Amino acid sequence: MLLFWDRSDRPGIRVGVSASGKAGCNVVRNRLRRLLREAVRREAGRLGPGYDLVLIAKAAAVGRTLDDIAGDVGRLFSELAAGRGRTREAATGATEEVRGRC
Numbered sequence: 001m002l003l004f005w006d007r008s009d010r011p012g013i014r015v016g017v018s019a020s021g022k023a024g025c026n027v028v029r030n031r032l033r034r035l036l037r038e039a040v041r042r043e044a045g046r047l048g049p050g051y052d053l054v055l056i057a058k059a060a061a062v063g064r065t066l067d068d069i070a071g072d073v074g075r076l077f078s079e080l081a082a083g084r085g086r087t088r089e090a091a092t093g094a095t096e097e098v099r100g101r102c
Helices: 025-046 067-082
Strands: 002-007 015-018 049-056 085-091
Touching: 002 067, 015 025, 025 049, 025 067, 049 067
Parallel strands: 015 049
Antiparallel strands: 002 049, 002 085
């Protein structure tokens, strides 16, 4: 998963989520986006206000659970809050591409 971010003057956090076309068909990509949005909702407390974020799910995230994805998002947010790096890539835990059925 990739995270791109920038600081903002807005009082909250703005989030955009996307899924790579290599992740599979629309059903699979939509599920990944739903999981990412829920993971961000769970982990948003690790960040303060004033961020614009874009999260992109890669093909290796297919088949992972919400807890796995939330853990990755939490690690990314912790690194961002600590001020480390401009762009971070989370380990997805999957070593091969797995596609869902459509």
